[in-house]
Amino acid sequence: MTDVAVVGFAQAPHVRETEGTTNGVEMLVPVFQELFARTGLSKRDIGFWCSGSSDYLAGRAFSFVSAVDAIGAYPPINESHVEADAAWALYEAWVKIQTGEVDTALVYGFGKSSAGQLRRVLALQLDPYLVAPLWPDSVGIAGMQARLGLDSGLWTERDMAEVVARSRAAAVDNPHAQLAGQVEVDDLLTEPYFVDPLRKHDCAPITDGAAAIILAAGEKAREIAARPAWITGFAHRVDTPHIGARDLTTSPSTVAAAKAAGIDGVEVAELHAPFSHQEILLRQALGLGDAVRVNPSGGPLAGNPMFAGGLIRIGEAAGAVMGGAAGRVLAHATSGPALQQNLVCVMEGRE
Amino acid sequence: MTRPLSAPLDIGFDYTRSLGPTLGRFMTALAERRIEGMRGSDGRVFVPPAEYDPVTAEPLTEPVEVGQEGTVLTWSWIAEPLEGQPLDRPFAWALVRLDGADTAMLHAVDAGSPEAMRTGMRVRVRWAEETAGHIRDIACFEPLDAPERPRPEPAPAEPVTMVTTPVHLHYQHSASAEESRFLRALTEGRVVGQRCPVCGKVYVPPRGACPTDGVPTTDEVELPDRGTVTTFCIVNVPYLGQRIPTPYVAAYILLDGADIAFQHLVLGCDAKEVRMGMRVEAVWKPREQWGPTLENIDHFRPTGEPDAPYESYAQHL
Numbered sequence: 001m002t003d004v005a006v007v008g009f010a011q012a013p014h015v016r017e018t019e020g021t022t023n024g025v026e027m028l029v030p031v032f033q034e035l036f037a038r039t040g041l042s043k044r045d046i047g048f049w050c051s052g053s054s055d056y057l058a059g060r061a062f063s064f065v066s067a068v069d070a071i072g073a074y075p076p077i078n079e080s081h082v083e084a085d086a087a088w089a090l091y092e093a094w095v096k097i098q099t100g101e102v103d104t105a106l107v108y109g110f111g112k113s114s115a116g117q118l119r120r121v122l123a124l125q126l127d128p129y130l131v132a133p134l135w136p137d138s139v140g141i142a143g144m145q146a147r148l149g150l151d152s153g154l155w156t157e158r159d160m161a162e163v164v165a166r167s168r169a170a171a172v173d174n175p176h177a178q179l180a181g182q183v184e185v186d187d188l189l190t191e192p193y194f195v196d197p198l199r200k201h202d203c204a205p206i207t208d209g210a211a212a213i214i215l216a217a218g219e220k221a222r223e224i225a226a227r228p229a230w231i232t233g234f235a236h237r238v239d240t241p242h243i244g245a246r247d248l249t250t251s252p253s254t255v256a257a258a259k260a261a262g263i264d265g266v267e268v269a270e271l272h273a274p275f276s277h278q279e280i281l282l283r284q285a286l287g288l289g290d291a292v293r294v295n296p297s298g299g300p301l302a303g304n305p306m307f308a309g310g311l312i313r314i315g316e317a318a319g320a321v322m323g324g325a326a327g328r329v330l331a332h333a334t335s336g337p338a339l340q341q342n343l344v345c346v347m348e349g350r351e
Numbered sequence: 352m353t354r355p356l357s358a359p360l361d362i363g364f365d366y367t368r369s370l371g372p373t374l375g376r377f378m379t380a381l382a383e384r385r386i387e388g389m390r391g392s393d394g395r396v397f398v399p400p401a402e403y404d405p406v407t408a409e410p411l412t413e414p415v416e417v418g419q420e421g422t423v424l425t426w427s428w429i430a431e432p433l434e435g436q437p438l439d440r441p442f443a444w445a446l447v448r449l450d451g452a453d454t455a456m457l458h459a460v461d462a463g464s465p466e467a468m469r470t471g472m473r474v475r476v477r478w479a480e481e482t483a484g485h486i487r488d489i490a491c492f493e494p495l496d497a498p499e500r501p502r503p504e505p506a507p508a509e510p511v512t513m514v515t516t517p518v519h520l521h522y523q524h525s526a527s528a529e530e531s532r533f534l535r536a537l538t539e540g541r542v543v544g545q546r547c548p549v550c551g552k553v554y555v556p557p558r559g560a561c562p563t564d565g566v567p568t569t570d571e572v573e574l575p576d577r578g579t580v581t582t583f584c585i586v587n588v589p590y591l592g593q594r595i596p597t598p599y600v601a602a603y604i605l606l607d608g609a610d611i612a613f614q615h616l617v618l619g620c621d622a623k624e625v626r627m628g629m630r631v632e633a634v635w636k637p638r639e640q641w642g643p644t645l646e647n648i649d650h651f652r653p654t655g656e657p658d659a660p661y662e663s664y665a666q667h668l
């Protein structure tokens with residue numbers, strides 16, 4: 001296996017609504033510029049480009065092709081796209097580097113979640129024969145999952161509110177965060193239900209945003225970054241689309257991906273949990289002890305740009321390594337209803 | 352600074368899908384107001400049916416009819432239903448395990464209020480007035496203590512092989528700041544492009560970023576409404592929504608001073624006279640019909656000037 005590391009990460013501010021287009025160009029151009037300034041690279045140094053986004057989110061066909069304008073794709077570039085969170089685009093780029101064809105890759109994700117009604121748009125990721133025709137919204141499905149855990153004693157509404165309070169407090173130090181500040185758990189618990197048993201603060205906000213990561217192999221990575229975040233394990237797995245046949249109180253695909261990636265000894269975990277109970281579920285499924293710092297960036301509850309949110313978890317976790325705050329970290333990304341598809345990326349610093 | 356232009360964008364499409372043997376059988380049973388699951392490799396009964404076992408991936412072939420009453424395993428309360436959902440009054444989403452099944456079906460429960468919902472409660476199917484072989488033949492579930500509605504006698508249905516699901520989505524579509532300036536200039540009868548500060552190329556419509564250099568395009572350039580046909584096609588095939596009688600010419604037109612061509616119509620001459628290099632000018636609609644759209648230009652027509660030499664537009668093809 002070729003040693004591959006994250007050597008740079010940049011992201012757009014997380015905001016409730018941008019005035020920009022759904023092809024992401026306005027958000028991506030400054031993100032690329034910041035990333036190149038930080039790494040000292042230019043677009044000509046990038047061997048492979050891969051993006052994650054969704055036409056359903058954008059409400060137009062081939063929105064990712066328009067996004068290529070942000071790159072300045074001349075001379076012609078080596079490029080690919082996944083209709084998924086850009087964490088999966090990062091996986092494709094990592095595989096591409098493993099083939100030996102390239103030694104650098106730039107991965108980006110973008111989403112203007114505010115353009116449509118996000119809860120409805122996400123119904124279209126469900127089984128198109130048996131489920132999507134009923135338009136089950138993403139919050140309604142998450143609510144059913146939350147209640148299963150409440151009923152079986154795996155978490156309480158107070159536990160969920162504590163996740164929210166911790167996320168908002170941690171996000172105070174995150175200049176990109178959409179929601180940050182000191183909130184009291186008791187106050188949160190007096191809020192009315194939004195989709196019983198979920199309150200609004202249990203749900204990640206609707207966020208427009210974009211992010212990008214540069215990967216590099218071996219010596220190249222050492223040239224670019226003083227302390228690259230070396231990827232030591234990377235895997236993704238999926239659970240059945242038959243939602244009523246899954247055990248929704250855990251996440252077998254996360255457990256399987258973590259086993260394949262090898263997560264022992266992580267000090268920081270950035271978990272892509274768009275609902276408060278899912279952070280608890282993931283901690284339990286991954287067996288993360290109290291010593292592991294979870295979502296020091298604030299996590300998705302502080303801002304969750306669709307199709308970039310998973311990539312941002314990897315970028316934030318890598319940042320903890322590159323900045324020297326941690327030696328070994330875990331990043332998780334999710335896709336699909338109620339944590340159906342999950343990716344785990346483990347990174348570490350080397351002296 | 353003026354906000355970029357934006358407008359509602361409504362998208363609608365009927366997704367038509369073929370069903371295959373397993374789902375076809377399930378949908379046919381629904382049309383007959385019956386529910387059929389499928390036995391999995393480990394003996395579990397899947398409702399709705401699985402085509403392949405989720406664990407072993409074995410193809411599954413043993414249908415099992417199950418009951419029309421079941422148990423709520425979990426639920427969430429939708430106080431404000433969204434467009435397209437099974438009920439237009441507050442309802443619960445629930446995972447319902449039907450009697451005889453081992454897995455749960457996601458559907459709506461018409462319970463009136465969240466106080467009437469609880470995990471473990473018993474519910475039964477409420478059938479739609481008319482069935483068609485679609486998941487929505489189940490209108491919703493209702494608590495067992497709800498008054499039972501008269502149920503039509505089950506009658507054999509024709510085998511169902513296809514399912515059609517209309518999808519309607521609503522967006523607020525935004526033009527970029529540059530596109531907005533372009534569209535606003537059109538309302539004044541002007542055509543505005545933008546020059547890339549790095550390569551000097553002029554884009555019309557302006558794009559926000561130079562696709563060659565990846566930098567924001569900042570310098571505005573006013574362009575004339577005449578140019579050159581770089582390439583074209585003659586449309587002979589009638590299609591749905593066609594507004595111009597065939598044959599007509601759709602052409603790429605490179606405005607003088609621009610570095611990218613855009614598509615428009617060339618009318619005002621016989622279709623077979625249109626050629627690469629032909630010089631054309633805009634024919635504007637009457638001013639009172641102008642809006643923020645390139646449709647203010649009704650079409651382009653030949654100017655009668657000598658053709659532009661091939662070299663003048665060769666790099667724009």
